[in-house]
Amino acid sequence: MRNFCRNVKPGLAASLLTAAFLLFPPAGNAEDQPVWRHGTSSIGEPKYKQGFARFDYVNPDAPKGGELRLSENGTFDTFNPILSKGEAASGVTSLVFDTLLKSAEDEITTAYGLLAEGVSYPDDISSASFRLRAEAKWADGKPVTPEDVVFSFEMVKQYNPLLSNYYRHVTSAEKTGERDVTFHFDEKNNHELPNILGQFPILPKHWWEGEDTQGKKRDISQTTLEPVMGSGPYKIASFQAGGSIRFELRDDYWAKNLNVNVGQYNFGVISYGFYGDRNVQFEAFRSGNVDFYQDNSASHWATAYDFPAMKDGRVIREEIENPLRATGIMQALVPNMRREKFKDPRVREALNYAFDFEDLNRNLAYNAYKRVDSYFWGTELASSALPEGREKAILEELKDKVPPEVFTTPYTNPVNGEPQKVRENLRKALDLFKEAGYELKGNRLVNAKTGEPFGFELLLSNPSFERTVMPFINSVKRIGIDARIRTVDDSQYTNRVRSFDYDMIYGIWAQTLVPGNEQLDYWGSSSVNQQGSRNYAGISDPAIDELIRKVIFAPNREELIATTRALDRVLLAHHFVVPLFYSKSVRVAYWNQLAHLKELPYYSTGFPDSWWSKNATPK
Incomplete structure (x- = not known):
């Protein structure tokens, strides 16, 4: 369940209503x-x-x-x-x-x-x-x-x-x-x-x-x-x-x-300035023209705060875990399965083998991130190991409709970070592409039947993302993929995403501890052709639809946890996305004229x- 009315509000308004208290005493019967x-x-x-x-x-x-x-x-x-x-x-x-x-x-x-x-x-x-x-x-x-x-x-x-x-x-x-x-x-x-x-x-x-x-x-x-x-x-x-x-x-x-x-609502005035570049936006904060800045870059957080106002205490920095205590995150590169080239799960899995998270985290992020391995990452709703108990029983009801590996193989992301591991994982990626009908001709990966080169465009809305995804682009080029980055302005990006006009995007879903009707919008068949939905990957799967309904109608907390973990496990087994990374705290900096209670x-x-x-x- 998502709150659409309050901007960036963790602790979103709820589902699974239980008894509350009477506002008015009843009269009569x-x-x-x-x-x-x-x-x-x-x-x-x-x-x-x-x-x-x-x-x-x-x-x-x-x-x-x-x-x-x-x-x-x-x-x-x-x-x-x-x-x-x-x-x-x-x-x-x-x-x-x-x-x-x-x-x-x-x-x-x-x-x-x-x-x-x-x-x-x-x-x-x-x-x-x-x-x-x-x-x-x-x-x-x-x-x-x-x-x-x-x-x-x-x-x-x-x-x-x-x-x-x-x-x-x-x-x-x-x-x-x-x-x-x-x-x-x-x-x-x-x-x-x-x-x-x-x-x-x-x-x-x-x-x-x-x-x-x-x-x-x-x-x-x-x-x-x-x-x-x-x-x-x-x-x-x-x-x-x-x-x-x-x-x-x-x-x-x-x-x-x-x-x-x-x-x-304590501020007499709240004003917003809009900037076309994150660097210019930060400079406005650093110079004192903006009072509050949320920093989403680990490397920027580690290196950019050596200015005088920071050193003399006029600017305060905090890393706050509170918003993520009840928020599950999936941040990922999202192939659009409405494109024929991404329909085969082996193709999507191969792309994950080409993503070297460990090198990126070490060289660009000062080891500040953890790799995401669940659509409900960081919460009790995340699946792990092999299914047991009620979760296993739920999956067995759908045994003929879900990938068999949900019962035999725990989901894990490939581990890179060392030259030997990188080579082994790129070979694994090529093997998966070969199983999916592709082959290397010279230095190009092509469809074995049609000769059509395999390539894609990664659509971004902000130049600051380019530094993060460029290592992935360079990696897939090593196995003959014609991969490109295209960064467009906010308006064009919004319109293209709403109409699913992209090969791949940099996407994020935030989950509450009580998932519900919003799951239909994320990965339900009813939303796959609904322009403006957040079914960015183009998921349409009967078993996933059934699991979403089980989540929505879960009669108690125990059933909700088991059903959500089953849904998570099936989503992961289909390799719909290339999971990225996230931090377990929110990084904020603000000028010291702002104040809040010690306990947020x-x-x-x-x-x-x-x-x-x-x-x-x-x-």
């Missing part, structure tokens, strides 16, 4: 009354009881004010928060718009009421109802209504393929009371559906159906650079198209004192919501 829950949790009961004052990880006395200057790589051309086309502006969805529920960052996939004061659903989970807060208001003072929720959901399903697939089992939404809206499902006992409905941005129907300042009727199906209106804590105060955005904290924000918001949220950096500026005025 309890069987006739809905049970309104103030929060939902995937594992056990929600930590925070009905009427809680605030989250534990916030500073309720944090001063309000000051400016947070952030940077983004790339550009933007729209403020529309739901559209799947264009380059969406950073911060708009998370700062301008509220959602029905809000995630807690010190619990595993648990959410509490934001726009909605309660959620209710029947025992068979054939529907879910949300009751809006009477005090919820748009920035223009008008109330948030069930009609707004219905409108938002219908627009999301119509104009965003990714979210349409995510909510594919939600058939309709309707107003069922003065402040109530009910969603109907086409299947029962999908425990995740009520919770993930708390995640999409709620839009003001009257604003989108109205006219702009020029008297032109607005069109939600199109990109727009008109500052959009929401019910959230910030408003768009100013911008330069493609270059910068300035958000200002709304003093009249309806939920500024709500328990889920206490101690948060257990599953998050808490940035920027619960941080504050020392330049702000205390209460």
